[in-house]
Amino acid sequence: MNRSRVKVCRFCEEKTSRIEYKEVRLLQRFVTERGKIIPRRMSGTCARHQRALTRSIKRARQIALLPFASESIR
Amino acid sequence: MAVDYEIAILLNSQLPEGQAEEAIERYQKVITDHGAEVLKVDRWGVRKLAYNIQKQQQADYTFVQFSGDKEAVNELDRLCKLDESVLRHMIIRPEGGFEPEPEPEPEPEPEPEPEEESAEPTEEVAEGEDAEETDDTDDGAVDEPEEDDAESEEDVE
Numbered sequence: 024m025n026r027s028r029v030k031v032c033r034f035c036e037e038k039t040s041r042i043e044y045k046e047v048r049l050l051q052r053f054v055t056e057r058g059k060i061i062p063r064r065m066s067g068t069c070a071r072h073q074r075a076l077t078r079s080i081k082r083a084r085q086i087a088l089l090p091f092a093s094e095s096i097r
Numbered sequence: 098m099a100v101d102y103e104i105a106i107l108l109n110s111q112l113p114e115g116q117a118e119e120a121i122e123r124y125q126k127v128i129t130d131h132g133a134e135v136l137k138v139d140r141w142g143v144r145k146l147a148y149n150i151q152k153q154q155q156a157d158y159t160f161v162q163f164s165g166d167k168e169a170v171n172e173l174d175r176l177c178k179l180d181e182s183v184l185r186h187m188i189i190r191p192e193g194g195f196e197p198e199p200e201p202e203p204e205p206e207p208e209p210e211p212e213e214e215s216a217e218p219t220e221e222v223a224e225g226e227d228a229e230e231t232d233d234t235d236d237g238a239v240d241e242p243e244e245d246d247a248e249s250e251e252d253v254e
Contacts, residue, residue, distance in 0.1 A: 041192055045160065075192070086105045086187050087146040087156070 032069035034076075042075040044082035050089060054080060058090040099133070099164045100190060104173060107156040107185040110143045117157050120182060124173065125161065131172055133165020150184045162191075 034042065044050070053061050053068070053076055060080055063073045083089040106124065108117050125135050141158035150156065163169065170188055177186035 044189075082187065082189060084147070086107060086158075086185055087148055087150055090147040 031067060032072055033067070034072035035069055039072070042072065042079045044079040045088070046079075047083065047088050050076070050080050050083055054089060056093055058093045099166060101136070101162065101164050102170060103160060103162045103189050103191055104177075105185075105187045105189075106159045106161070106177065106183055107146075107150070108159065109153060109182045109184055110155045110157050111153075112157070112182055116182070117159075120180070121159050121161070124176070127173055127176060128161070128163045128165065128169050131165065131169035133163050133169035135161060135163045137162040153184055156184050 042049070053066055055061060060077060063070070066073075068076060080089060084091050104124075106121070108120060112120075121138065121140070125138065128135050137160075139160040139162070141160070143155050143157050145155050146153065174186070174188060177183045
């Protein structure tokens with residue numbers, strides 16, 4: 024039941040054309056507290072936006088805006 | 098053909114007064130000297146790092162958007178690698194180039210987004226997100242795909 028309700032991609036809903044790697048607050052919502060990217064099946068993001076999101080998260084990691092792994096695990 | 102690029106420069110936050118600005122100016126000059134054009138400079142200032150880089154816990158973030166060719170990019174990349182005060186740098190090509198942005202940077206304010214709540218009123222999701230923000234719990238909550246199990250357990254109880 025949960026699944027059917029989260030189905031909508033929130034980027035599609037907001038008509039986001041680009042997912043900026045600098046928007047840490049936004050990206051943080053698509054990352055677990057361990058720093059892992061939340062899969063599409065959980066977040067409901069569409070394929071296109073998930074790809075853009077993944078790219079942005081990985082970029083953000085490179086410049087230490089997001090962690091590769093959270094503090095406690097390291 | 099000129100292509101849009103953006104470079105992120107993380108400078109050592111312990112640089113003497115004014116040195117950071119000087120470095121940024123210097124890199125801007127590198128860009129213009131190689132036939133490229135600086136479009137926008139975005140200074141974030143000192144920010145905490147998500148993980149330590151060269152034992153530093155914070156760095157001075159700057160983003161420079163420019164439009165140029167590979168000579169500018171290559172030279173910039175080379176100089177950043179050599180520069181000891183640059184903790185890290187990253188040059189990217191933004192998808193679809195830069196739009197004439199109406200808002201300069203949406204970053205500092207987190208943009209509250211009421212839609213987030215209204216779009217996903219699910220308890221499960223809300224709980225998951227809360228757990229992530231509070232940051233203390235084990236991440237078991239996020240990984241479980243079987244809510245059926247959870248429900249049946251509740252029923253039993």
